[in-house]
Amino acid sequence: MAQSDTVTRILDTAEVLFAERGFAETSLRNITSKARVNLAAVNYHFGSKKALIQAVFARYLDPFSQRFHTALDELEARYAGGVIPLEVLLETMASTVLAVPAERNSLKVFMRLLGLAYSQAQGHLRRYIQQQYGDVFTRFTELVRQATPHLPDAERFWRLHFMLGTVIFTLSGLDALRDIAAKDYNEQVTVKDLVRRLRPVVVAAMHAPLPLLQEEGHYANAHAS
Amino acid sequence: MAQSDTVTRILDTAEVLFAERGFAETSLRNITSKARVNLAAVNYHFGSKKALIQAVFARYLDPFSQRFHTALDELEARYAGGVIPLEVLLETMASTVLAVPAERNSLKVFMRLLGLAYSQAQGHLRRYIQQQYGDVFTRFTELVRQATPHLPDAERFWRLHFMLGTVIFTLSGLDALRDIAAKDYNEQVTVKDLVRRLRPVVVAAMHAPLPLLQEEGHYANAHAS
DNA sequence: CCTCCAGGAAAACAAGTGTTTAAAACATGA
DNA sequence: TCATGTTTTAAACACTTGTTTTCCTGGAGG
Numbered sequence: 001m002a003q004s005d006t007v008t009r010i011l012d013t014a015e016v017l018f019a020e021r022g023f024a025e026t027s028l029r030n031i032t033s034k035a036r037v038n039l040a041a042v043n044y045h046f047g048s049k050k051a052l053i054q055a056v057f058a059r060y061l062d063p064f065s066q067r068f069h070t071a072l073d074e075l076e077a078r079y080a081g082g083v084i085p086l087e088v089l090l091e092t093m094a095s096t097v098l099a100v101p102a103e104r105n106s107l108k109v110f111m112r113l114l115g116l117a118y119s120q121a122q123g124h125l126r127r128y129i130q131q132q133y134g135d136v137f138t139r140f141t142e143l144v145r146q147a148t149p150h151l152p153d154a155e156r157f158w159r160l161h162f163m164l165g166t167v168i169f170t171l172s173g174l175d176a177l178r179d180i181a182a183k184d185y186n187e188q189v190t191v192k193d194l195v196r197r198l199r200p201v202v203v204a205a206m207h208a209p210l211p212l213l214q215e216e217g218h219y220a221n222a223h224a225s
Numbered sequence: 226m227a228q229s230d231t232v233t234r235i236l237d238t239a240e241v242l243f244a245e246r247g248f249a250e251t252s253l254r255n256i257t258s259k260a261r262v263n264l265a266a267v268n269y270h271f272g273s274k275k276a277l278i279q280a281v282f283a284r285y286l287d288p289f290s291q292r293f294h295t296a297l298d299e300l301e302a303r304y305a306g307g308v309i310p311l312e313v314l315l316e317t318m319a320s321t322v323l324a325v326p327a328e329r330n331s332l333k334v335f336m337r338l339l340g341l342a343y344s345q346a347q348g349h350l351r352r353y354i355q356q357q358y359g360d361v362f363t364r365f366t367e368l369v370r371q372a373t374p375h376l377p378d379a380e381r382f383w384r385l386h387f388m389l390g391t392v393i394f395t396l397s398g399l400d401a402l403r404d405i406a407a408k409d410y411n412e413q414v415t416v417k418d419l420v421r422r423l424r425p426v427v428v429a430a431m432h433a434p435l436p437l438l439q440e441e442g443h444y445a446n447a448h449a450s
Numbered sequence: 451c452c453t454c455c456a457g458g459a460a461a462a463c464a465a466g467t468g469t470t471t472a473a474a475a476c477a478t479g480a
Numbered sequence: 481t482c483a484t485g486t487t488t489t490a491a492a493c494a495c496t497t498g499t500t501t502t503c504c505t506g507g508a509g510g
Contacts, residue, residue, distance in 0.1 A: 006487080022345060024249035028468065038489055043469060045487090118398060119344035120247060126401070154410040158395075158422050161402055165394025166387045173343060176351070177386055185379040196436050197383050204433030208425040231457080252497065263459055268499060270457095 007045050009035045015056045019112040023053055023120055054128050057117070060110050061129070063103050065136045068096045072139060086147040090202055093140065094195050107191050108174060115172025148206065155210060163202050170194060232270050234260045240281045244337040248278055248345055279353050282342070285335050286354070288328050290361045293321045297364060311372040315427060318365065319420050332416050333399060340397025373431065380435060388427050395419060 013035035017026045028049060032039045046052040071092050075084050101107045117125050141160060148156055170177065171194065178189055238260035242251045253274060257264045271277040296317050300309050326332045342350050366385060373381055395402065396419065403414055 022249065024247070027466075029466080038487090039468095040470080040489075041487085049468065115344055118394070119340055154406065154412055155422065157406060157410065158419070159426060162391045162395055162423065162426055165392075165398075166390045169343070169390025169394050170383075170387055173390075181379065181382060185382065187379055194383070197380065198387065200433040200436050201384060201387055201430045204429045205426045208429030211421050211425050213421075253499090254497080263457095264498095265460085265500080266458075274498065 006037050006041055009037055010042060010045065010052070011056060011059060014052060015059075015109050015113070016106075018053070018056060018116065019106075019109040022116060050124055053125060057113060057125070057129065058132075060100065060104055060113065061133050064096065064100055064110075065133045067099060068093070068136050068140070071096050072136075072143065075143075083146050084143055086144065086206060087203060089140070089143055089147055090199070094199070098192065098195060108171075111168065111171035111174065111191075115168050118168065151206075152210075159206055159208075163205060166202070166205075167198065170198070231262050231266055234262055235267060235270065235277070236281060236284060239277060240284075240334050240338070241331075243278070243281060243341070244331075244334040247341060275349055278350060282338060282350070282354065283357075285325065285329055285338065286358050289321065289325055289335075290358045292324060293318070293361050293365070296321050297361075297368065300368075308371050309368055311369065311431060312428060314365070314368055314372055315424070319424070323417065323420060333396075336393065336396035336399065336416075340393045343393065376431075377435075384431055384433075388430060391427070391430075392423060395423070 010031060014026070014031045017031055017034065028042050029039055032041060042049065042052055046055055075088065075092060097110075098107065100110050104110065117129060141156075144160065145153070145156060151159070171191065174191070174194070182188055235256060239251070239256045242256055242259065253267050254264055257266060267274065267277055271280055300313065300317060322335075323332065325335050329335065342354055366381075369385065370378070370381060376384070396416065399416070399419070407413055
């Protein structure tokens with residue numbers, strides 16, 4: 001209750017400001033004034049701006065990774081000992097992501113934050129996320145490995161990141177893209193629609209034939225950087 | 226020459242600092258001190274920080290869009306009147322991107338900047354890029370449309386952005402990913418390698434079967450945001 | 451010679467930043 | 481009710497930010 005309504009007001013305000021403007025571009029005075037809370041409250045309750053940023057992420061990622069873990073538990077039980085098909089794994093991940101708004105209210109904010117975590121400098125964030133939630137991701141990729149034994153490890157690694165890029169890029173830039181799409185194809189897309197569109201694309205990408213190796217001289221004027 | 230060696234020193238320094246730290250996180254004092262140039266020089270030569278950012282982009286995008294235009298000209302001549310196959314279009318785009326380092330020296334910086342342009346708030350940048358270089362992109366997508374007549378317009382739109390996400394996300398986060406990949410699969414990837422890996426994935430993604438429409442209730446707990 | 455003026459250098463400017471301090475208000479259990 | 485510990489508040493602090501201003505330099509052209 002009153003047990004620091006301030007804390008949640010700060011978090012609620014911070015997450016949407018961060019999502020729409022980035023971390024460096026959002027000042028504490030920005031947050032606190034919009035949340036109608038004293039400026040010092042952030043440092044009092046969280047210690048620093050960095051800690052506030054991490055708290056914003058934790059509020060999304062804690063329940064998410066927990067849900068994901070139990071979802072994977074169920075899968076492993078269902079396919080006891082056997083291999084879980086790739087489609088099922090992807091489907092599970094998708095539905096876990098889509099379940100986020102059940103407790104927090106904006107999937108859009110969640111995806112945007114993830115996008116920022118990658119693109120923004122903020123080295124401390126990537127480190128924090130990695131060491132805090134890295135194990136779920138590791139567990140997931142291990143299951144993907146078993147589901148795609150034909151893929152060389154390196155190839156699978158890259159393809160997973162390709163798909164991560166697709167999802168995060170699309171869903172985190174959703175607003176801008178949605179505007180264009182609505183204007184050109186007058187169609188009002190929801191996140192759920194997008195996930196529906198993503199499914200066959202991701203599956204096809206993971207099943208794509210292996211790249212031909214080293215067609216030398218294929219690209220004129222190509223220099224490594 | 227002395228005809229403002231200062232200008233290029235500023236641009237050279239700014240582009241790498243921007244690429245590795247972002248725009249807001251890079252101060253003019255940061256740039257000018259590293260470039261061993263007076264602080265006021267930026268405002269003298271460019272007018273403002275925003276203008277400097279745009280100048281950094283222009284130095285990459287001007288030659289790029291020019292090259293891309295002539296490459297498309299050649300393609301249209303070669304396939305006079307006919308449809309240019311999707312693979313050829315993608316190949317052309319890839320080699321145009323890979324040709325960037327021929328004049329500017331870092332493909333990595335280029336991709337990182339593109340990534341920032343999307344993810345960073347910086348509304349002015351997206352607008353600038355859109356109205357300055359939007360026509361090449363429009364032309365390219367029109368050719369893609371002709372090459373993929375079976376795809377509904379909206380579906381093609383989204384798939385193109387999916388792939389844009391893949392490429393920009395991967396290539397702009399290249400350094401971090403490369404470190405992980407090198408550690409786990411001791412393999413030293415170059416940008417060229419990545420493009421080679423990307424090719425079949427992108428092609429497969431574009432040719433993926435259309436999504437099933439509306440399997441209602443497929444995702445439990447799913448709420449739109 | 452002097453003028454002119456693009457360019458460089460140092461300093462100041464006003465505004466905004468995260469963080470800290472110290473006092474006040476509040477709540478709660480003894 | 482009083483003392484205790486927790487929150488809230490306003491003010492200040494110590495910087496950093498982008499931008500301007502002012503002065504100084506060094507040639508080119510008349």
